[in-house]
Amino acid sequence: xxxxxxxxxxxxxxxxxxxxxxxxxxxxxxxxxxxxxxxxxxxxxxxxxxxxxxxxxxxxxxxxxxxxxxxxxxxxxxxxxxxxxxxxxxxxxxxxxxxxxxxxxxxxxxxxxxxxxxxxxxxxxxxxxxxxxxxxxxxxxxxxxxxxxxxxxxxxxxxxxxxxxxxxxxxxxxxxxxxxxxxxxxxxxxxxxxxxxxxxxxxxxxxxxxxxxxxxxxxxxxxxxxxxxxxxxxxxxxxxxxxxxxxxxxxxxxxxxxxxxxxxxxxxxxxxxxxxxxxxxxxxxxxxxxxxxxxxxxxxxxxxxxxxxxxxxxxxxxxxxxxxxxxxxxxxxxxxxxxxxxxxxxxxxxxxxxxxx
Ligand code: OGA
Ligand code: NI
Numbered sequence: 001x002x003x004x005x006x007x008x009x010x011x012x013x014x015x016x017x018x019x020x021x022x023x024x025x026x027x028x029x030x031x032x033x034x035x036x037x038x039x040x041x042x043x044x045x046x047x048x049x050x051x052x053x054x055x056x057x058x059x060x061x062x063x064x065x066x067x068x069x070x071x072x073x074x075x076x077x078x079x080x081x082x083x084x085x086x087x088x089x090x091x092x093x094x095x096x097x098x099x100x101x102x103x104x105x106x107x108x109x110x111x112x113x114x115x116x117x118x119x120x121x122x123x124x125x126x127x128x129x130x131x132x133x134x135x136x137x138x139x140x141x142x143x144x145x146x147x148x149x150x151x152x153x154x155x156x157x158x159x160x161x162x163x164x165x166x167x168x169x170x171x172x173x174x175x176x177x178x179x180x181x182x183x184x185x186x187x188x189x190x191x192x193x194x195x196x197x198x199x200x201x202x203x204x205x206x207x208x209x210x211x212x213x214x215x216x217x218x219x220x221x222x223x224x225x226x227x228x229x230x231x232x233x234x235x236x237x238x239x240x241x242x243x244x245x246x247x248x249x250x251x252x253x254x255x256x257x258x259x260x261x262x263x264x265x266x267x268x269x270x271x272x273x274x275x276x277x278x279x280x281x282x283x284x285x286x287x288x289x290x291x292x293x294x295x296x297x298x299x300x301x302x303x304x305x306x307x308x309x310x311x312x313x314x315x316x317x318x319x320x321x322x323x324x325x326x327x328x329x330x331x332x333x334x335x336x337x338x339x340x341x342x343x344x345x346x347x348x349x350x351x352x353x354x355x356x357x
Contacts, residue, residue, distance in 0.1 A: 005118040005119055005130060005337075005340060005341065006117070006118070006119060007117055007118065008117070008118060008127065008130065009130050009131065009132035009133075010132060010133075012115070012125075012126050012127070013027075013029075013126065014108065014111075014126055014140055015030075015126055015136075015138055015139055015140050015214075015216050016104060016140050016214060016216045016296075017108060018216070019216035019217050019218065019219075019296075020216070023219060024219050025219065025220060026138070026218065026219060026220045026223060026224060029135060029136050030135065030136055030137070030138055030223070030224045031135070031223045031224060032135060032223065032224055032225060032228075033135075036225065036228070036229070037222060037223060037224070037225075038221070038222060038225065038249075038256070038290040039256065046252070046257060047257065047259065047260055048074070048078050048080045048081055048082060048250060048257070048259055048267075049070070049073075049074040049077075049078060049080075049081045049082070050081065050082045050084060050262055050265065051067070051070045051071055051074055051081045051082070051083055051084070051268075052067070052070075052084050052085050053067065053083050053084065053085050053086050053087070053181075054067075054085035055067045056068075056181055056185055057181065067185070068185050068188055068189045069189070071182070071185050071186065071189055072186075072189035072190075075186065075189070075270050075282040076281065076282060076283075078250070078252065078285065079231075079250075079269055079270045079282065079283050079284055079285030080250050080259075080267065080268070080269045080270075080285055080287070081267075081268055081269075082259075082261070082262045082265040082266070082267050082268070083178075083182075083238075083265055083266045083267075083268050084262060084264070084265045086178055086265075086266055087177075087178065088174045088175065088178060088266075089174070090264045092167075092170060092171060092174065093171075093240055093264065094243075095163075095167060096167045096168070096170075096171040096240070096300065097240060097242070097243075097298055097300060099161050099163055099164050099167050100142070100164075100212045100214075100298055100300065101296075101298050102161045103142065103158050103160070103161060103164060103212075104140070104214040104296075104298065106160060106161075110160055111124050112124070113159075114142070114156070114158060116143065118130050118340060120145075121143045121340065122143055122144055122145060122153075122156050123142065123143065123144075123156060124140070124141075124142050125140065125141050125142070125143060126139075126140045126141070127343070128339065128340070128343045128344055129339070129340070129341060129342050129343025129344070130340075130341055131341070131342060131343065134343060137224070137225055137226060137227050137228055137289075137344070138215065138216070138218050138224045138225065138226050138291050139213055139214060139215045139216070139226045139227055139289070139291075140213075140214045140216070141211050141212060141213045141214065142158065142210075142211070142212045142214075143209065143210070143211045143212075144156060144157055144168070144209065144210050145207075145208075145209050146168070146172040146176070146208040146209060146210055146302075147172075147176065147205075147206055147207055147208035148202070148204075148205040148206070148207060148307060151207075154168075154169070168210065171300075172208065172210065172302075175208075175238055175302045176206075176208055176304075178238065178266070179206075179208070179236060179238065179302075179304040180198060182236065182238075182268060183197040183198045183201070183235075183236065183304070184197075184198070186236075186274065186282070190278055190281060190282070190315070190318065191317065191318075192315055192317055192318075196315060197235070197274070197277065200277060200306065200310070200312070200315070201235055201273075201304070201305070201306040201307065201310070202306060202307030202310055205307045206304065206305070206306070206307060207234070207235075207303075207304070207305035207306060207307050207308060207332070208302065208303065208304055208305065209234075209302075209303045209305065210300060210301070210302050210303075211300075211301045211303065212298065212299070212300050212301075213226070213227065213289070213297075213298070213299045213300075213301065214296065214297075214298055215227075215247060215289060215291050215296065215297040215298075215299075216291075216296050217291075217292065217293055217294065217295060217296055218291040218292065218293060219293055220293075221290065221291045221292050221293055224291065225288055225289060225290060225291070226247060226288075226289035226290060226291040226297070227288055227289035227344065228288055228343070228344040228345075229251070229286050229287070229288040229344065229345075229346045230286065230287070230288070230339070230344030230345065230346060230347075231271065231272055231275075231284035231285060231286050231287070231346070231347045231350065232269060232271040232272065232284060232301075232303060233271060233272050233273070233332075233335060233336045233338075233339050233349070234271040234272070234273055234303040234304065234305035234306070234332070234336075235271050235273040235274050235303075235304045235305050235306055236268065236269070236270060236271055236274055236303075236304045237268070237269045237271055237301055237302065237303050237304070238266045238267075238268055238301075238302045238304070239266065239267040239268075239269070239299060239300065239301050239302070240266060240267075240299065240300040240302075241259075241261045241267060241297075241299045242261075242297045242298050242299060243261070243263065244295075245292070245295050245297050246258050246259065246260055246261065247289045247290055247291065247292075247297050247299070248261075248267065248287060248288075248289055248299075249287060249288050249289070249290060250285060250286075250287045251285060251286040251287065251288075252285075256288070258290070269284070269285065269287070270282045270283065270284050270285070271284050271303070271305075272284045272335070272349070272350045273305065273306055273312050273332060273335075275350055276312055276313065276314060276326075276327045276330075276350070276353075277312060277313070277314060277315055277318075278314070278315070278318060279314035279315065279318040279319055279323060279325060279326055279327075280326050280354075281318065284347070284350065286346050286347055288344075305332055306331075306332045307332075308331065308332045308333040308336075309331050309332075309333055310331060310332070311329040311330065311331055312329065312330060312331065312332060312335070313325065313327060313328070313329035313330075314326065314327055326354050327350075327353055327354060328353070330353065335349070335353075
């Protein structure tokens with residue numbers, strides 16, 4: 001399978017260029033089968049939980065415990081929550097998002113210097129998966145490695161705008177700290193030692209990647225998706241959505257719920273590797289992105305992942321006779337080959353590894 005990941009199976013088309021060309025009908029490649037199209041059904045009055053992190057590291061034991069419980073029930077019931085009072089500067093969040101918007105608004109030739117390949121996916125891309133003839137999503141993206149340090153190569157990051165590399169470094173450092181705090185809280189809430197998840201992810205060598213998504217305006221938003229349904233293959237994701245435009249939908253009881261972004265919040269979600277380590281006490285949840293005809297949308301997805309060559313398996317503490325291990329050990333490198341080959345396909349992969357044990 002590795003051999004298929006050398007190059008894209010067909011010429012790459014930048015969705016932003018299509019959008020800016022002024023076409024009124026989207027090419028057939030982007031038209032989803034009717035069952036996958038956004039229904040635009042009446043929204044129910046529910047939203048993912050909002051968790052205030054202010055007391056997460058309070059010395060008051062009761063307050064701390066309450067926050068851990070809120071995180072735990074959000075992870076169990078939704079696999080998603082919006083985190084407020086997370087300690088990251090709102091100004092830094094805004095500047096980082098805006099510098100990426102500027103990047104995507106640079107001339108095509110400048111962005112093309114960073115064009116990516118499916119070998120590592122690093123750089124400027126427009127598809128996920130290498131299946132020839134696949135139906136594509138209405139988005140472009142930029143993908144980069146932040147951790148472990150030996151995989152970080154700022155020369156592969158955008159050279160323009162001039163402040164982009166510094167902002168990525170500064171933003172990354174802050175988000176990594178927040179990930180550490182959340183992993184602690186999740187470990188405690190699972191009844192594990194507070195450093196369990198961080199250590200199982202490689203300790204200092206934990207993985208972290210950033211994917212910046214750009215969803216251009218779409219003349220026929222009811223026929224396509226910005227990002228097809230998937231669960232995140234990694235450990236945990238911290239998403240910084242655009243401030244004034246919704247797009248993310250989360251699957252709950254078979255229905256799609258559109259997330260209304262709370263100002264300055266991070267949207268946190270459980271990935272497949274935490275599902276595996278928690279032996280499915282926490283579940284990664286399917287989500288997707290819808291597009292619109294009015295406004296481009298930018299989002300920053302920061303993925304906190306296991307170091308790629310470690311074996312990931314259910315925590316021994318969470319395995320018993322009554323609740324046997326649901327997954328066999330697998331490295332994250334092996335695991336993510338699936339999405340890198342086939343593109344986003346709901347939760348088929350983690351379910352597949354369950355049925356094959
Ligand atoms: C992702 C993702 C959601 C969004 O990048 O994995 O789910 O709103 N993004 O862009
Ligand atoms: Ni995702």
